[in-house]
Every structure is written in structure tokens, then in C-alpha cells.
Amino acid sequence: MPPYLTTYIIAIVVIIILFSSFVTVKQGTIAVITIFGKYQRILTPGLNFKIPLIEVIHTRISIQNRSVELEFQAVTYDQANVYFKAMLLYSVLDQQEETIKNVAFKFVDERNLMQALVRTVEGSIRAFVATKRQADVLILRRDIVEHVKEQLDNILEGWGYHLQDLQLNDITFDDIIMKSMSQVVASNNLKAAAENEGQALLITKTKAAEAEGNAIKISAEAERQAAQLRGQGIALFREEVAKGMTVAAKEMQQANMDTSVILFTMWTESIKHFSENSTGNVIFLDGSVDGLQRTMKETMGLNLLGEDKVKK
Structure with missing residues (x-):
């Protein structure tokens, strides 16, 4: 070469x-x-x-955050099937050397890690739901998440991971249970509406009764005051009549005239007043001499009574 x-x-x-x-x-x-x-x-x-x-x-x-979507089924204490759709957010616990060694060598590969992580989360949720009734599951969403975090923190820490968040995006039941739940909600709404309507009607009736009672009180008070004023008016009228008759009688006595003429004149004026203002068609009068004398005496008695009051 x-x-x-x-x-x-x-x-x-x-x-x-x-x-x-x-x-x-x-x-x-x-x-x-x-x-x-x-x-x-x-x-x-x-x-x-x-x-x-x-x-x-x-x-x-x-060491970045990673997410995975889960879909699984659980059974409640009263044997109702619950279907979950969840999103799991997790990450490496920290950048310490011991943590990285756990992440690198605890599992054979990423697929085995994901399988263990998903099954652990599902098992924790199933164990929690199995102790609850179907009617309580929907309102325990936050409790389920807190329970899973509490159960998994120590386990995942041993693997070198940390559960950042678990979101239960959807919780459903079998169709027949969903329909029955809808019927329960509808009936409760109707019941609440009926109760509200009854309360509104009761308030309306109560207010109307109070208003009617107040109107009756006001009317009665007005009637009482009117009756009192009418009585006072009649009393004043009689007093003035008595005074007038007394003065007229004295003047006629001084003129040597018969005072009974005054009474006769008042009697005829009364008859005229009856005929002019009466709503009836017939007036019955005692026109006999005895009746006239009796009427005169009664009128003179009233006259004397009026004179006594004036003197007092």
C-alpha cells in the first residue's frame, strides 16, 4: 500500500x-x-x-412535559358503567443524576413506561369509583383527580417522573342511565318551577289580601268620619232650629199672637218637603183633629226641649 x-x-x-x-x-x-x-x-x-x-x-x-389521552371504563358501587376520557400530563421529576438514572433504566423502553403509567392511572380511578354511587360520580371530578395524584406521586417518583395534571374531559354512562338522569333533572326542574310558581301565587294573593284589607280599613275610617260629621251636622241643624223657634216664639208672644201657628207652619213645610223630595208615590198622613193635636204637642215638646238647651 x-x-x-x-x-x-x-x-x-x-x-x-x-x-x-x-x-x-x-x-x-x-x-x-x-x-x-x-x-x-x-x-x-x-x-x-x-x-x-x-x-x-x-x-x-x-425533560419536557408530555401528554397522553386515556379512554377506559369503570364500575360504580351500584353496578353502573362509567366511561372516562382523560388527558394525562407528566414530565421528568427533575434533572438530578439519580432521577435521570431511574428514567433511563427502570423500563426497557418508552412503550413499557406508557403501559405501566396508563394502567396505574386507570387502576387508581377504578378503585376510587368502585366505592361511589353512580349519582355521585359527576360531582366528584375534582376528588377523583386529587385521589389519583395522591396515589401516584410516590410511585411515579420512584420511576423518575411527576404527574403534572390529570384532566377528566368526559364522563358518561350507558344510554339508559343517561336518559334516566335527564328525566330526573327534568322532573326536578318542573318541581322547582311549580314551587316557584306557587310561591309567586302565594305572594300575589297575600299582597292582594293586604291591599283589600287596607282598602276596607280606609273605607271604614272614612265612613266613620262621615257618620260623625253627619251627626254633628244634624245636631247643629237641630240646635239652630231650636234657636230660631225660640226667637220666633218670643216675638209672637210680645205681639200677643198664638205660638202654635209656628208649629203648624213647620208641619205644613215638612209635608211640602216630603212631597217634593220623596221617592215614593203615596204619603200617609193623619189628618184628623186628634192626630193634628198630637203632632202639635210633640212638636211643642221638642220646642220646649230646645229652649231648655238654649237656656243651659
Whole structure:
């Protein structure tokens, strides 16, 4: 072999070895170095140096958040099937060397890790749901998530991972259960509407009764005041009549005239007033001499009573 060819080959080998000594690790990734299959060290993001032909990159581990969607079934305490659709968000616990070793060597590959992680989450949720009734599952969404996190934190920490979040996007039941739940909700809504309508009607009736009672009170008070005023008016009228009759009687006595003429005049005026203002068609009067005398006496008695009041 010509000497220049040997030199050329050696130069190529040196260049290859030189280039293989430098390793670029992407941001968000950590490389695990082994020597003859045994863990040696880790390489952080950036340009790194490794011993060529001896140190080998065993795996590259992403320290970024990762997500996976889950679909599984659980059974409640009262034997109802519950169907879950969930999203699992997880990541490497930290960048410590011991954590990275757990992530790199705990599982054979990524597929085995995902299988264990998914089955662990599903098992935790199934165990929790199995102790609850179907009617309570929908309102326990947050409790389910907290239960799963509490159960898995220690397990995942041993694998080098941390559960960031678990979102239960959808919780459904069998069609017949969904229909019955809809009927229950509809009946409860109708019941609530009926109760609200009854309360509104009760309030309306109560307010109407209160208003009617207040109107009756006001009307009664007005009637009482009107009756009082009418009584006062009649009393004043009688008082004025008595005064007028007294004055007229004195004047007629001074003129030596019979005072009974006044009473007769008042009696005839009363008859005229009856005929003009009465709503009836017939007026019965006692026109006999005895009846007239009796009426005169009664009228004179009223006259004397009025005079006594005036004197008092």
C-alpha cells in the first residue's frame, strides 16, 4: 500500500474520531452516557465531549412535559358503567443524576413506561369509583383527580417522573342511565318551577289580601268620619232650629199672637218637603183633629226641649 494512502486513511480515521468526540445535546433533552453498557454520566444541553469509541450515548431523555389521552371504563358501587376520557400530563421529576438514572433504566423502553403509567392511572380511578354511587360520580371530578395524584406521586417518583395534571374531559354512562338522569333533572326542574310558581301565587294573593284589607280599613275610617260629621251636622241643624223657634216664639208672644201657628207652619213645610223630595208615590198622613193635636204637642215638646238647651 502506498505511504500516502496509509496517511490518508489515518487522517480520515482521526477526523472521524475527532468528530465523534463531540456531542450536541438539544435543549430540553439530557443524554445518558454508558461505558461497555454501564452507566457513566449525563450530558446536559449544548456541546459536550465524550471519549470516542468507549463512551456511548445510551439514550436521550426529554425533560419536557408530555401528554397522553386515556379512554377506559369503570364500575360504580351500584353496578353502573362509567366511561372516562382523560388527558394525562407528566414530565421528568427533575434533572438530578439519580432521577435521570431511574428514567433511563427502570423500563426497557418508552412503550413499557406508557403501559405501566396508563394502567396505574386507570387502576387508581377504578378503585376510587368502585366505592361511589353512580349519582355521585359527576360531582366528584375534582376528588377523583386529587385521589389519583395522591396515589401516584410516590410511585411515579420512584420511576423518575411527576404527574403534572390529570384532566377528566368526559364522563358518561350507558344510554339508559343517561336518559334516566335527564328525566330526573327534568322532573326536578318542573318541581322547582311549580314551587316557584306557587310561591309567586302565594305572594300575589297575600299582597292582594293586604291591599283589600287596607282598602276596607280606609273605607271604614272614612265612613266613620262621615257618620260623625253627619251627626254633628244634624245636631247643629237641630240646635239652630231650636234657636230660631225660640226667637220666633218670643216675638209672637210680645205681639200677643198664638205660638202654635209656628208649629203648624213647620208641619205644613215638612209635608211640602216630603212631597217634593220623596221617592215614593203615596204619603200617609193623619189628618184628623186628634192626630193634628198630637203632632202639635210633640212638636211643642221638642220646642220646649230646645229652649231648655238654649237656656243651659
